[in-house]
Amino acid sequence: MSRVGVVGIGHTKFGNLSQYDLGDVMAYAATDALKDAGFLERRKEIDQVIVGNMASGLFCHQSAVASSVISKMDMEPVPAELVENGPASGASAIKIGYMAVASGMADIVLVIGGEVMRKVTGWTGTEYVATMLHPEAEYDMGLTLPGFGGMFTRMYMEKYGLTERDLALLAVKNHANGAKNKYAHIQAECTIEAIADGPEANVVNTYVAEPLRMYSTCPVSDGAAALLLVNMDSPKAKLFSKKPVRIAGIASATDTHCVHNRKDPLKLEAVRIAAEKAYAMAGLSPKDISFAELHDAFSILELAISEEVGFFERGKSFLAVRKGETAIDGRLPINTSGGLKSKGHPVGATGTSQAVELVRQLRGEAELGRQVTDPKYGMAVNFGGFGNNVVAMIFAKD
Amino acid sequence: MIDFSMYDFKEPKIKAYKCEKCGTVYYPAPMICKECHSRRDPVTDKHWETFDLEGPCELLAWTRLWNLPEGYNRKFLLFGIVQFENGLRASGRLEVEKPATGMRLVATVEESDERPGKPVHVFVFKQD
Ligand SMILES: [Zn+2]
Numbered sequence: 001m002s003r004v005g006v007v008g009i010g011h012t013k014f015g016n017l018s019q020y021d022l023g024d025v026m027a028y029a030a031t032d033a034l035k036d037a038g039f040l041e042r043r044k045e046i047d048q049v050i051v052g053n054m055a056s057g058l059f060c061h062q063s064a065v066a067s068s069v070i071s072k073m074d075m076e077p078v079p080a081e082l083v084e085n086g087p088a089s090g091a092s093a094i095k096i097g098y099m100a101v102a103s104g105m106a107d108i109v110l111v112i113g114g115e116v117m118r119k120v121t122g123w124t125g126t127e128y129v130a131t132m133l134h135p136e137a138e139y140d141m142g143l144t145l146p147g148f149g150g151m152f153t154r155m156y157m158e159k160y161g162l163t164e165r166d167l168a169l170l171a172v173k174n175h176a177n178g179a180k181n182k183y184a185h186i187q188a189e190c191t192i193e194a195i196a197d198g199p200e201a202n203v204v205n206t207y208v209a210e211p212l213r214m215y216s217t218c219p220v221s222d223g224a225a226a227l228l229l230v231n232m233d234s235p236k237a238k239l240f241s242k243k244p245v246r247i248a249g250i251a252s253a254t255d256t257h258c259v260h261n262r263k264d265p266l267k268l269e270a271v272r273i274a275a276e277k278a279y280a281m282a283g284l285s286p287k288d289i290s291f292a293e294l295h296d297a298f299s300i301l302e303l304a305i306s307e308e309v310g311f312f313e314r315g316k317s318f319l320a321v322r323k324g325e326t327a328i329d330g331r332l333p334i335n336t337s338g339g340l341k342s343k344g345h346p347v348g349a350t351g352t353s354q355a356v357e358l359v360r361q362l363r364g365e366a367e368l369g370r371q372v373t374d375p376k377y378g379m380a381v382n383f384g385g386f387g388n389n390v391v392a393m394i395f396a397k398d
Numbered sequence: 399m400i401d402f403s404m405y406d407f408k409e410p411k412i413k414a415y416k417c418e419k420c421g422t423v424y425y426p427a428p429m430i431c432k433e434c435h436s437r438r439d440p441v442t443d444k445h446w447e448t449f450d451l452e453g454p455c456e457l458l459a460w461t462r463l464w465n466l467p468e469g470y471n472r473k474f475l476l477f478g479i480v481q482f483e484n485g486l487r488a489s490g491r492l493e494v495e496k497p498a499t500g501m502r503l504v505a506t507v508e509e510s511d512e513r514p515g516k517p518v519h520v521f522v523f524k525q526d
Contacts, residue, residue, distance in 0.1 A: 127467035127513075137426040140518040141490045142470060142510065143463075147477050150461030160497055258426065260479045260487040346440065367428040 003052045004101045005237070005244025006395070008037025008228035013151040014185040014344035017160060017222035018118040023068035026051065026114035029224035029349075033110065037228045038241035043073065046228075047106035050122035052093030055242035055349035058128040059117050065305035069112060071275035086132045088384030089113060089251070090225070090351025091391035095250050097229050097269045107231040113352030114224030125220050132385050134258045141192070146217060148259055148386040149298035151211025155266050155299055157211060157286035160206060160315035164211055166322065168196035171215040171300065171341055173327050178338020180370040182352070185221045185344030216299040222342030245359045248284065248377065249394040251277030259386050266348065271308040274392040278379070279310075282394045289394070291332065293354040293359060295340040295383035306334060307380050309392065333372050336361060351382035351391060358395040399469050409520040410507040413487055414451040415443075427488045451488060452505050455480035456521065457485070460497045469512045479525055480505060490521025502526060 010032025017025055034040040051066040062068070064079040085092035090113030102144040117125050125143050133139045133148075156162055172192050178184040195215045204212045230237050232244055240287035253273035256262050264267070279285055279378040294309075303317040311332060312320055320326060323385040337357040338351060339345045358378035360366045368370060375397065382391045420434040421444040430437050438446045460478040476492035480503060484515040488505065511517040 003476060122465070122466070123468040126465060127469070134426065136518070138489055140510070140513075141477070142466070142475055142512065143477055143489060144465075144467055145461045147461055149462065151459040151479060154461060183503060194522070205523045207462065208453065208465055209464065211462075229432045258489070260458075260489045265479065 001102045002104065002234070003232040004098050004229055005232045005245055005246045006227050006355070006359050007084070007230050007240040007244050008033040008039065008224070009359045010034070010036060011183045011225040011353060011356045012184050012344060013221045014353070015220045017116055020116065022056055022062060022065060022114060022116045023072050025116055026069045026112045026224045027072040029114065030069065030110060030112045030226040032390050033226040033228050035281065039228065039239065042239070043075055044078060046075070046078050046108045047109045048097070048100050049075065049112070050093045050097045050100070051080065051082045051113070052089035052352060053082060054084060054086055054089045054115060055115055055128055055347070058117040058131070059115065059125070060119055066295065079127040084318055085383035085389050085391070087345070087347040088092055088351055088382040089348040091355070091380070091382030091393060092252065092265055092351065093395065094227065094351060095252060095391055098247055098250050098308045099394055101231050104352070107236045109229040110226065111213065111229060111232065111352060112224060114350040115346035115348035116222040117220050117346060122220055125165060133225050137170045137258050140374055145297070145386060146209040146212065149217070149233050149300060150212045150299050151268070152304070153212050153298065153300040154217070156304065158166035159266065162303070162318050165196045165274065167213070167216040167299045167319040168205070169321055170296070170302055171195060173321070173339050174296065174339040174341045177328055177336050177370050178342025181338050181343060182367065184338045184342050185219055186342050190215065199391045200359050205261045210291040212298055218236045218297045218340040218345040221346045223344060223346040223353070224349050225356045226354060227355055239271050244364045247393065249278035249280070249282030250391070251281060252389065252391040255276065257385070257388055267302070268304055268308045268390070269389045270387055270390040271305050271383070271392070274390045275309040275381065282396070284377060284394060289332070289379045291336050291372045291378050293335050293337060293351065293357050293378070293380040294334055295381055296341050297333060297345055299341065302334060302339065305383065309334070309379065309381060326368050328372070335355065336370055336372060338383070349381070354380035354382060355393060355395070358393070362395055363398040410509045412452045412507050412519050412521060413448045416449065418445045418447055418449040423484055423486055424444055425488055427502065445471055450509060451482065451486060453482065455482045455501055455503050455505050457492070457497065457499055457501045459499065460492055469514060478523055492523050494523070495526045
């Protein structure tokens, strides 16, 4: 199998881009990735474009978005297809791009993940996102993704002794990183006094799905992120200005559609299996990882995922957070970008955005104050459904 | 005047499924039995028994959800996951004063027309 590397990255600022066309938002990130790779003028030599998007049909009343992006970028007749895997569409698009290169069918692949969610109200957006749940057994009941986030959080708290203050500590940590990330939706720090300890905390940080509060839940964001992949063993690898960051491992796994049908609903089996496969592919283990981007759509997921991928023992991750081990200057920085909490979560863009962060950190291009010191391996987990379709990625600086 | 609501009124029910060949029970409906690989015909349910899922159950997890999607004209709803005596589990609404994990409940089924489209049957878990 050929080695696959990333030679270009692009990322829009996340936020409210509802006045813009989804194809324009994606094309902007994509052209940035081509410029970064020094390949904008030669873009028609790209063998394949793969677009990751969850629900343009619902959010933007638009279908066939891959064709739209190609045309906007003046890239016809380059082949282009759409990959959809809920909120893990972005990382799935990278995985399919990897497969295209590794198979020998393509040498240069452009992967673009994007979503514009704020053309509709927050209530309608929550409703659209809920359509990924089981139609009769979950969606019809009135359940939403925050609902499952809340139930999962309570189960975890009752079993392991996690507190609401521990969740607030995660928000403080991730906002400290996001405040320094030029791409983040909410570039502001928050203090533990404001959201947990102070007299106004319950007003500032209201409940969303008890015991999850607003600062334990990601915002609704728009944006796009893109990567240019190349076959590192092909002569074409020499066409690019930047040294490739190698995709050392990429894998995904699935779990039951209904959360209630998991033997132990606190176990995220798809996360564990995807991570194990990615480690095996990379020939690495959890102790090799220098930093990680973990899908904290709800803060509890950062903790649960960090345990499933083997960074911490089950039920112990929040003790490490209390000690600052996952802060930017800690032993294992997690969500150096600000995570979904501060950077934002345009569902189809999140996986590609996580991958862009891995590349920025491994190149040493992150902003002052949030650059990890000499990282070697970065890991990302992009979480689809409520954990029923998960992608894990490990990138390496060779 | 015709009152359409009078016709074809059926008490709301939610079905669980049992594979006739090996006896494994399911909720919601599977397409294939995980034990004996019998396929369920979604039109006739041939070779599958159905039964109403209701009655005593235990609360495994719960939340009070404040940001309800469009259509729900209430401040909040309680939701929970329960386990029935036959081992099946279900997600649904919760109507109790003080929810607590492990409490004994009774599963009832009600019709909900809050979301757009045709009314649907929802679980409402209540105190005995
Ligand atoms: Zn069977």
